[in-house]
Amino acid sequence: MSRRDGREGLPIVIGSLVVALALTVVPLPVLLEPFRPYWVALVMSYWHLESGRLHELGPAFALGLLVDVLTGSLLGRHALSLVILNFLLRRFRNRIRFFPPWQQALAVGALLFNDRVVHLWVVGLLERSWPGWAFWIPPLVGIALWPWLFLLLDALRSRRRGARP
Amino acid sequence: MNGPYGQRSLISVSGGTARLMAYSLLAITLMALDFRGRYVDHVRDAATQVIEPLVLLIDLPFHGADRLAEFWTRRSELVERIRRLERDAVRKNAMLGDLADLTVENARLRELLDAAPRQTRRYLAAELAAIDLDPFAHRIVIKRGRVDGVEVGMPVIDAGGVLGQVEQVDRNTSRVILLTDPDHALPVQILPAGERTVAYGSGRVDRLRLNDLPMNTAVEVGDLVVTSGLGGRFTAGLPVGRLVALERPAGQPFARAEIEPLAGMDRNRIVLVLQAVPAEPREVDTPPAEAVEDADAGAEGTESASPTAGEPADASESPAGDGATNASPDAAAEDRR
Numbered sequence: 001m002s003r004r005d006g007r008e009g010l011p012i013v014i015g016s017l018v019v020a021l022a023l024t025v026v027p028l029p030v031l032l033e034p035f036r037p038y039w040v041a042l043v044m045s046y047w048h049l050e051s052g053r054l055h056e057l058g059p060a061f062a063l064g065l066l067v068d069v070l071t072g073s074l075l076g077r078h079a080l081s082l083v084i085l086n087f088l089l090r091r092f093r094n095r096i097r098f099f100p101p102w103q104q105a106l107a108v109g110a111l112l113f114n115d116r117v118v119h120l121w122v123v124g125l126l127e128r129s130w131p132g133w134a135f136w137i138p139p140l141v142g143i144a145l146w147p148w149l150f151l152l153l154d155a156l157r158s159r160r161r162g163a164r165p
Numbered sequence: 166m167n168g169p170y171g172q173r174s175l176i177s178v179s180g181g182t183a184r185l186m187a188y189s190l191l192a193i194t195l196m197a198l199d200f201r202g203r204y205v206d207h208v209r210d211a212a213t214q215v216i217e218p219l220v221l222l223i224d225l226p227f228h229g230a231d232r233l234a235e236f237w238t239r240r241s242e243l244v245e246r247i248r249r250l251e252r253d254a255v256r257k258n259a260m261l262g263d264l265a266d267l268t269v270e271n272a273r274l275r276e277l278l279d280a281a282p283r284q285t286r287r288y289l290a291a292e293l294a295a296i297d298l299d300p301f302a303h304r305i306v307i308k309r310g311r312v313d314g315v316e317v318g319m320p321v322i323d324a325g326g327v328l329g330q331v332e333q334v335d336r337n338t339s340r341v342i343l344l345t346d347p348d349h350a351l352p353v354q355i356l357p358a359g360e361r362t363v364a365y366g367s368g369r370v371d372r373l374r375l376n377d378l379p380m381n382t383a384v385e386v387g388d389l390v391v392t393s394g395l396g397g398r399f400t401a402g403l404p405v406g407r408l409v410a411l412e413r414p415a416g417q418p419f420a421r422a423e424i425e426p427l428a429g430m431d432r433n434r435i436v437l438v439l440q441a442v443p444a445e446p447r448e449v450d451t452p453p454a455e456a457v458e459d460a461d462a463g464a465e466g467t468e469s470a471s472p473t474a475g476e477p478a479d480a481s482e483s484p485a486g487d488g489a490t491n492a493s494p495d496a497a498a499e500d501r502r
Contacts, residue, residue: 022223025296033297057188064192069212070219071299072306072340075205076195083192087185122196123301126347131301 009160013053016043016153017063025070034134037141040067040078041085041115045108046153048089049097060086074126081118085111101147109143200348209333217335220296220306227295286400289313289438291321294338303346303366305329307436310337318398320439326404326427327351327392328436339438343430344405345370353405353424354393358383361393364405364424373406373424380420386411390424400439 020039028036040063047053054060064079071078088111089096096107116139123131198204275281291307298304309315311334319331321341329349332342342349349366351373360382364373378384388408394401406424413420 018219021219025220025298026223027227027295027297033300036297057184061188061192065208065212066216069209070216072302072304073299074196074302075199075209076192079195080189080192083185083188087181090181126200126301 009051009157010053012156012160013047013051016047016156019043021066021070024067034137035141037138037145038112038115041082041112042108042142042145042149043153044082044086045089045111046150048086049093049104050150050154051157054086055090057083057086074122077119077122080122081115084118085115088114101150104150105143105146108146109139112139112142115139206333213333213335217338220294220338221308223296224294224308287440289315289440291315291339291436291438293434293436301368303329303343303349303368303370303430304332305341305343305436307339307341307438308337309438310335310339312336314440315339315438316440319441320399320403321436322403322439323428323436325429326406327399328428328430330398331438341436343370344373344426344428345430351399351405352393352395353390354401355384355408356389356391358388360384361395364390367423370430371425372409373426375408375422375424376419378411378420378422380413380418382420384408384411384422 017040020043023039024036044054044060044063048055054063060082061079064077064082065075067073067078067082068075092107092111096104099107113136116136120131120135195205195208199209289309291309291313294306294308296306298306305328307321315331315334317331317334321328321330327344329341329343329346331339333340344351344364344366345368346366347368351364352361353364353375354361360378362375362378364375367374386408390405390408392399392401392403392405404427406426406428408422409425410423411420412422
């Protein structure tokens, strides 16, 4: 867990981010549509907390721009949201890291709720309408998913590390 | 750069805050520029270069699953579908015969009136990519791009009516902005009163707004709304929607109305892109069914939906409701599953 070994595995970081981007736009049934979590934010949070990757605001900004282009939203909306999330993660990193996973999930959930407020601000300015209660579901799904995502990415990472001499 | 994360050293915190401010400001500037007039299209274009392969990659398994499902469809179902399509084709062909007559007649009348000849249009069938975009962005991605001859500004329709227009073209995909996007404005005409106005997107997928009707307007709820052709992008007479609400708020200078779009904004699999063909006066004399497009279509296997009606649409200001109005259902009916 030291930052030195966190520096390895750039392919896996990029791979997981590409998968997160894909999951962001993969078609879901209309009924499940509001439950889509903010995948990119979850994956970014994992790498930020558990490794030395994605600590800078620049990559977060670029990642956000990619999400904006991919989803066709206003250019800069997700960039702003990920930059703010990245900044907060950095402030609270040392505290969140040593929580047990379920507590970590709550902390990440709080950050995701804050992120929704950022989105609400932008969407509210544009659409001049309240987006409805379904707007607040993704952070809840994010909380539920966090421990599993954590275990999955941890397993992937440690297997990679184990493969190395 | 690897400063002591989380440590309350004043310098690292303020440095981080300054960077946060800088990036936030950049993001907000980008948003403002994008919202106010699409000044940052080149940024979007550059980023799309990175993203487009991903879009096609995501679409691949869904496309494959569709193919597989088609492969496993029962024979009886296929036979029944073919019968239905054949019946449809016969009926449409009969209607097209009528239309050919009308086209010739129209050309003659236009010659008598010394009016400009009608413009020929091609219909390019385009499949939607299996991509769910941001729910607040009224955009769709179609699997036709620059290589298929799609250009920015081309109208996009479906079997019901106007869907939107092409906003951005990449190599193999394009993005279409829907009529319902709050950024979109469409010059329309309300029939039968013939009143011309502009329909704005409302941000809701089933509503368009008319904000500046005169108070003494003659339109009524239930009236058909078609494109007026005044903007120069959409041909006149394409069906847009039906007027569903009309109010005259006291103390306001204008009456307001709401339109329900006829096109299925969120339930299409295949849409049609209208391509203008340079006007050729003699083209008008030939029956409209001969312009079979799509032969040069991409290698995506969307040939199942080849539109055949190269139906001329009205380029000038004649009252709508003539052949152009019939054109879109005709051409698109074959595409329905």
